[in-house]
Amino acid sequence: MPPGWTLLTLLLAAPAHPMPHPAPPPRTRDRPAAQAGCVTCHPAIAREWSESLHHVAGSDEPYREAHAREPLPFCQACHVPEAPPRQTPSAWAEAVGVGCVTCHLTAGDAVLAIPGNHDPATPHRLRRDAAFAGPSACAACHEFAFPDARIVPRPDLMQSTVQEHAASWAADYACADCHMPWVDDGDARGHRSHRFAASRDPDLLARAVGVSARRLPGDLVELTLTPHAAGHAFPTGDLFRRLELRVQVIDDTNPRAPQRHNLGRSFATRPHGPVLARAQIADTRLHAEPVLVRFDLHDGPGPVAAICEDLSQSWVAWELRYQRVAFPDPRRQGGAVLDGEVIVAHGVLPGASE
Numbered sequence: 170m171p172p173g174w175t176l177l178t179l180l181l182a183a184p185a186h187p188m189p190h191p192a193p194p195p196r197t198r199d200r201p202a203a204q205a206g207c208v209t210c211h212p213a214i215a216r217e218w219s220e221s222l223h224h225v226a227g228s229d230e231p232y233r234e235a236h237a238r239e240p241l242p243f244c245q246a247c248h249v250p251e252a253p254p255r256q257t258p259s260a261w262a263e264a265v266g267v268g269c270v271t272c273h274l275t276a277g278d279a280v281l282a283i284p285g286n287h288d289p290a291t292p293h294r295l296r297r298d299a300a301f302a303g304p305s306a307c308a309a310c311h312e313f314a315f316p317d318a319r320i321v322p323r324p325d326l327m328q329s330t331v332q333e334h335a336a337s338w339a340a341d342y343a344c345a346d347c348h349m350p351w352v353d354d355g356d357a358r359g360h361r362s363h364r365f366a367a368s369r370d371p372d373l374l375a376r377a378v379g380v381s382a383r384r385l386p387g388d389l390v391e392l393t394l395t396p397h398a399a400g401h402a403f404p405t406g407d408l409f410r411r412l413e414l415r416v417q418v419i420d421d422t423n424p425r426a427p428q429r430h431n432l433g434r435s436f437a438t439r440p441h442g443p444v445l446a447r448a449q450i451a452d453t454r455l456h457a458e459p460v461l462v463r464f465d466l467h468d469g470p471g472p473v474a475a476i477c478e479d480l481s482q483s484w485v486a487w488e489l490r491y492q493r494v495a496f497p498d499p500r501r502q503g504g505a506v507l508d509g510e511v512i513v514a515h516g517v518l519p520g521a522s523e
């Protein structure tokens with residue numbers, strides 16, 4: 170095949186209306202200058218973006234530490250999308266993270282925007298595309314497989330938010346409908362928030378789930394988690410995100426450790442010929458259906474939880490925590506090193522006779 174053909178094939182294979190995607194960035198315009206322009210002319214949006222995780226995707230501590238443990242060019246493609254993935258990124262690309270240009274300048278010089286019924290006078294050209302108003306605007310970065318493609322034909326997904334969303338009650342809503350709420354910026358029109366708060370937003374997390382708790386005969390405690398406002402699994406995103414339920418007998422004279430139960434995904438390595446590929450072995454997160462978890466108060470840790478002890482009069486405290494796990498700790502069952510956590514719901518159940 171003559172060299173010209175290769176180029177032609179590449180051009181034909183490239184999508185005609187590219188949506189935001191991981192690196193490599195398009196080779197159009199001076200990207201640092203273009204980014205600086207967006208920030209100057211759209212200050213309210215720029216302020217929100219500067220406080221978002223998108224902006225710190227390549228520079229915040231959780232990512233830097235995880236990338237140091239697993240230093241793959243694959244990671245850099247999404248977390249530092251303005252740098253070629255196999256090169257040491259420029260200080261600018263690392264600091265800008267997922268920038269305005271990453272999502273809005275995906276091909277050529279025209280700024281990607283959703284269809285609108287009036288065209289404002291803009292100092293730049295617009296490329297209006299209906300796909301940008303749907304999950305396609307996020308899909309290339311928010312759903313992807315383990316980098317095992319050379320080992321197995323179809324590697325398991327490391328993040329599966331888009332697929333979870335398509336299977337959820339919220340499939341007809343765009344990611345932006347929930348993650349980019351309209352905000353007032355003083356002018357008549359307002360704009361879509363670019364803050365993208367989620368895993369550090371206690372109110373949003375609390376809206377994702379309803380929790381009810383009750384006591385059952387035989388010193389059992391039953392907790393029911395009902396899915397509410399999340400348009401995908403709860404939690405979604407990073408493979409190590411999980412929920413932790415805690416139940417604890419309240420006993421001031423004889424303090425006890427809580428019992429715990431985790432809901433999340435778990436992974437193992439499986440042999441494929443001579444090498445190991447990663448596989449998902451369980452997914453106990455909250456999807457479309459309520460999840461019911463029972464605790465036997467006599468199973469609690471510590472010598473005090475004697476089998477025949479009467480716990481029916483004891484008060485019981487319960488808690489649901491959302492946890493950002495940095496990495497699982499294989500030395501302990503359910504053990505993990507946490508980047509952070511949020512108490513999403515909690516309550517107390519009185520003893521039987523109260």
Ligand code: HEC
Nearest residue numbers: 203204206207210269273280281282283285289290291292
């Ligand atoms: C010289 C100032 C200027 C620069 C630089 C600039 N914009 Fe704009 N932009 C405007 C104005 C003015 C409008 C029209 C009014 C409005 O929608 O805010 C606009 C409109 C838009 C719209 C369309 C809103 C609609 O109608 O759907 C998008 C999206 C946008 N800009 C994004 C960007 C991005 C991304 C950059 C950087 C690549 C950028 N702009 C750079 C001034 C600027």
Ligand code: HEC
Nearest residue numbers: 189190222226232247248250306307310344348365367368
């Ligand atoms: C170029 C890749 C890319 C695109 C496109 C992209 N994201 Fe992200 N997004 C990321 C990365 C990387 C992070 C994690 C940053 C970090 O914390 O290190 C992230 C973080 C987020 C978070 C915060 C998650 C948390 O833990 O709180 C939300 C919410 C989010 N994105 C929603 C969206 C939505 C909605 C869209 C589409 C409109 C979108 N993203 C498009 C790469 C992308």
Ligand code: HEC
Nearest residue numbers: 307311331334339344347367377398399400403404405406
């Ligand atoms: C119906 C509203 C809704 C829709 C639609 C929706 N989300 Fe969410 N999203 C939430 C809520 C609520 C949370 C907080 C609870 C949680 O973490 O799941 C959240 C959390 C997240 C997080 C944080 C990760 C985590 O720990 O769970 C990411 C990333 C995210 N969403 C991305 C997306 C993407 C990408 C889409 C589209 C494919 C999308 N969301 C569609 C409501 C929605």
Ligand code: HEC
Nearest residue numbers: 207211214215218223267268269272283302306345360361
């Ligand atoms: C993670 C991807 C992403 C990043 C980063 C991003 N945008 Fe957007 N932006 C979008 C999407 C998606 C929409 C359209 C949302 C909708 O209405 O459906 C949008 C809409 C807009 C609009 C027009 C709609 C409005 O609300 O007025 C402007 C202007 C804009 N963005 C500017 C910027 C600027 C400036 C930056 C950087 C400071 C930026 N964007 C960063 C994804 C992004």
Ligand code: HEC
Nearest residue numbers: 231232235236239241243244247309310311313405406407
């Ligand atoms: C295809 C894009 C993509 C690739 C490749 C990717 N990530 Fe991410 N990463 C994301 C998105 C999107 C999120 C946001 C989801 C969430 O917050 O749960 C994220 C979140 C994270 C977080 C949580 C950040 C925080 O502050 O909460 C860490 C840590 C992380 N990624 C590390 C890595 C490492 C290490 C690699 C390589 C082994 C990698 N990522 C590869 C897209 C990607």
